[in-house]
Amino acid sequence: MKYILDSHTHTLVSGHAFCTIREMSAAARRKNLSLLAITEHCVNMPGSCHEYYFENYRILDRNAYDVPLLFGVELNILDEKGSVDMTPQLLSSMDVAIASLHPPCVRFMSRKETTDCIIHILENPLIQIVGHLDDDRFPVNYDEVARAAAANHKLFEINNSSLASTSFRPGAHDNYLRLLESCMKHDVEIILNSDAHVDTLVGARDFSEPLVKESGFPLEKIVNDSLSHYFSYLKPEIKDYFSNNLYL
Numbered sequence: 001m002k003y004i005l006d007s008h009t010h011t012l013v014s015g016h017a018f019c020t021i022r023e024m025s026a027a028a029r030r031k032n033l034s035l036l037a038i039t040e041h042c043v044n045m046p047g048s049c050h051e052y053y054f055e056n057y058r059i060l061d062r063n064a065y066d067v068p069l070l071f072g073v074e075l076n077i078l079d080e081k082g083s084v085d086m087t088p089q090l091l092s093s094m095d096v097a098i099a100s101l102h103p104p105c106v107r108f109m110s111r112k113e114t115t116d117c118i119i120h121i122l123e124n125p126l127i128q129i130v131g132h133l134d135d136d137r138f139p140v141n142y143d144e145v146a147r148a149a150a151a152n153h154k155l156f157e158i159n160n161s162s163l164a165s166t167s168f169r170p171g172a173h174d175n176y177l178r179l180l181e182s183c184m185k186h187d188v189e190i191i192l193n194s195d196a197h198v199d200t201l202v203g204a205r206d207f208s209e210p211l212v213k214e215s216g217f218p219l220e221k222i223v224n225d226s227l228s229h230y231f232s233y234l235k236p237e238i239k240d241y242f243s244n245n246l247y248l
C-alpha cells in the first residue's frame with residue numbers, strides 16, 4: 001500500500017503529547033512521508049492550547065520543516081447537534097479539520113443521537129474528516145453516516161492508535177470492520193491516520209493497514225497514496241499553495 005502522508009498528529013501543546021513540531025517533522029522525514037498534518041486538540045480538551053495558538057498558525061511556514069506540513073485542528077464534538085469548539089471564522093483558516101468524539105468533552109449519547117450528530121458534522125463544510133468513529137461508548141449507525149459522507153464528499157479515518165493495545169477506546173477493530181463495509185457500500189473513501197502523540201508513532205499503520213486488508217476495502221480508495229488525492233478533500237487553497245511551491 002502506498003502511504004505518503006499522515007493527517008492526524010499532536011505536539012506538546014495538546015497537553016498529553018510529548019514532542020515539538022520540529023521533532024514530529026523529523027520523524028516524518030525518517031519514515032519517508034511527503035506530508036504531515038499537525039492537528040492539535042482544540043480548546044475544550046483539558047490541558048490543550050488556547051485559541052490564540054490556532055490564530056497564530058499564520059506565522060508558520062509550511063515548508064520550513066523536514067517535510068511539508070499542514071497546520072490544522074482536531075475539534076471536539078460537543079453535543080448531538082454537532083457543535084464544535086472553534087468559531088467558524090477561525091475554523092475556515094485551518095489547513096485541515098478533523099472532528100472527534102472525546103469523552104471529557106461530550107456526554108455519551110444514544111445510537112440515534114450519535115448518528116444525527118455525525119451527520120451534522122459531515123454536513124459542516126469546514127470539517128473534512130471524522131476522527132476515530134470506532135468507540136463502543138458512542139454507538140452509531142454506520143450505514144447512515146456513510147451515506148452522509150458520500151453525499152458531502154467527506155473522509156472517515158482509520159485511527160491506528162485506536163487499534164493499539166494502549167487505546168482508551170473499546171471495540172475499535174470490530175467497529176472499523178462495520179464502518180469499512182458501509183464505506184464500500186456507499187463508495188466512501190478513507191484515510192489512515194496515526195494520531196501520533198509522540199514522534200516514534202508518526203506514520204504508524206501497523207494495526208490500521210492489516211485491518212483494512214482484512215476488510216477487503218479497495219486500496220485505491222485510501223487517500224494516503226498521493227497529495228492530489230488527499231488535497232481533493234481539502235479547501236482549494238491547499239492544493240494551490242503546494243502547486244505553487246512545486247510539491248505536486
Ligand SMILES: [Zn+2]
Pocket residue numbers: 074100102131132
Ligand atoms: Zn481524538
Ligand SMILES: [Zn+2]
Pocket residue numbers: 008009010074195
Ligand atoms: Zn488525535
